[in-house]
Amino acid sequence: MGRLIIVSNRVAPISEGGPAAGGLAVGVYDALKETGGVWFGWSGDVLTVPPEAIKLEEQGPVTFATIGLVRRDYDQYYRGFSNATLWPAFHYRPDLIEFDRDEYDGYCRVNRWLAAQLAPLLRPDDVIWVHDYHLIPFAQALRELGVKNRIGFFLHIPFPASQILLSVPRHRELVEALCAFDLLGFQTEPDLHAFCDYVETEAGGTLTRHAAKPVEVRAFGKTLKAAAYPIGVYPDEVRALAKDGESGRDVQTVKATLHQRKLVMSVDRLDYSKGLVERFRAFERLMEHDPQQRNNVSFLQIAPPTRSDVDAYRDIRLQLEAESGRINGRYAELDWTPIRYIHRQYERPVLAALFREAHVGFVTPLRDGMNLVAKEYVSAQDPDDPGVLVLSQFAGAARELKAALIVNPLDIDGMAEALATALAMPLDERRARHREMYALLRDNNVSVWRDNFLRDLKAR
Incomplete structure (x- = not known):
């Protein structure tokens, strides 16, 4: 049976007695500690020189696989495009959007680099579950490396209505990158509907809806599924x-x-x-x-x-x-x-x-x-x-x-x-x-x- 590989921007080892963490960290860790597997992502360290290797740390059934980012990557990928462009757009604040082409290029570059770090750790039967807006191009990058595993994506924040998303330069490239995943998960039905609306009205894609099943999406030459999966707590x-x-x-x-x-x-x-x-x-x-x-x-x-x-x-x-x-x-x-x-x-x-x-x-x-x-x-x-x-x-x-x-x-x-x-x-x-x-x-x-x-x- 294949392992569950969790990929998120930040890997934040947490414990019941440790510092409180955000919703993504709590939800992912609670899900992973029951099944076991690998949690891969940024360590939170900002380095002056490129990291030599991934750091592996085992805590019970969970292996934490982390790697640092150099300052340029942190500034462009994380502080820049992720949080100065995508975060306000996805939270319906187009007035706060800041866009810089170099930051967008850095966002894509870091996704490709992270994918290249993870690829050697993968086994053919692993299932990969990617989390949140920092990693929209991640599946696309893995596919370019020849990875054929099932790859899912879950968006923890809202997905904006089409007219809001259109205010983000390169919005079409972002949605095309999302279509490289096998399954897209959203928090609520309105988020799912917003994505589907963009696919139909802006990307010329088609949708097939099934009762009690994910929507089948065809767009950008890809076929994938999409559905709402509201995250919970214990x-x-x-x-x-x-x-x-x-x-x-x-x-x-x-x-x-x-x-x-x-x-x-x-x-x-x-x-x-x-x-x-x-x-x-x-x-x-x-x-x-x-x-x-x-x-x-x-x-x-x-x-x-x-x-x-x-x-x-x-x-x-x-x-x-x-x-x-x-x-x-x-x-x-x-x-x-x-x-x-x-x-x-x-x-x-x-x-x-x-x-x-x-x-x-x-x-x-x-x-x-x-x-x-x-x-x-x-x-x-x-x-x-x-x-x-x-x-x-x-x-x-x-x-x-x-x-x-x-x-x-x-x-x-x-x-x-x-x-x-x-x-x-x-x-x-x-x-x-x-x-x-x-x-x-x-x-x-x-x-x-x-x-x-x-x-x-x-x-x-």
Whole structure:
């Protein structure tokens, strides 16, 4: 039986007790540790000279195969085209797109180079599963090297509507590269529809739809399959992590300093797609319109740093610091700070335990592929006294977690009203909403996501 070979931009060894990681890292690692296999990608190191060889490290059933990037490759492939061009485009922010031909060439070059590093490690019966927007040309590069293995691709972020994608120079080359995969996976049906619409209207391709099966796509002389596979979590594992972390010092400190106040909590990477500024203003509007909430509820926003060398991310950090300072200056009292804004990372058990303490999980991205924070918040709750999830309609998770309070993240008043509803929600209603969402998460966990994708990838 062939191995599962996972390929992602960054290989991030994580553990249940280690630092919290992004949705891709958590989902991929949870999927891989059950089956065993190889996880290949960038080590995170930026080097002054080209790396000599791939570094192999075994952790249980998983072999981590990592390699560094030289500064030029990092700047062009990662910081440049991946995060200054594709990321804003795929998150419906064409106004933030920056395009440079040299960066695009570097993006393609690094994909070819990474493919050449992986190829010697492959066996004929391995199944290759490539993840996310950094690696769109990866299958094309492997095919040019003569690799005939089954290769699938999963996009963790949204796929943009055709009119947005058209704003990216070389968009046709990118979609043609996607068609070198055997199977494309998207988080939601709208993402799948956006891809299919581009194939039909812009690429002159054809689609054959089958009931309960992937769409068959013919474009650029290739035939492939495409479907939606919403990524999940292991809710029972998250619940266990939450209980394990309850006695930790950080969690006990938060509980002690709340002084019986209710807690609204958010955890996001520091990113303009997460709707952080709008969220701060919604909490301010709650204080403004509902004075009885003042000194009775606190908002904890944890926003670990990310891509700090990209200008747009430095800007959002400065804006958040200014907003939190302004709001706290307006409403803080000697014994109460309305917004606790923390710009650092915490370990998974700490976050899970804090989720369990929070009366409201406030997850309101402007656009998100799935958002596993929403699913982890629900998973971490005490079923006897659960909190309430306030969730953006533009997070992929909203298509599954319909028992959350669904909001438009641009509607500041609407979000404030949802917070007030959540904070006042009766116990019976909270239990019923939580029970519905938890059951769905158990039925559609990470194993289901992985197994459904790999089943379709292996099917001829």
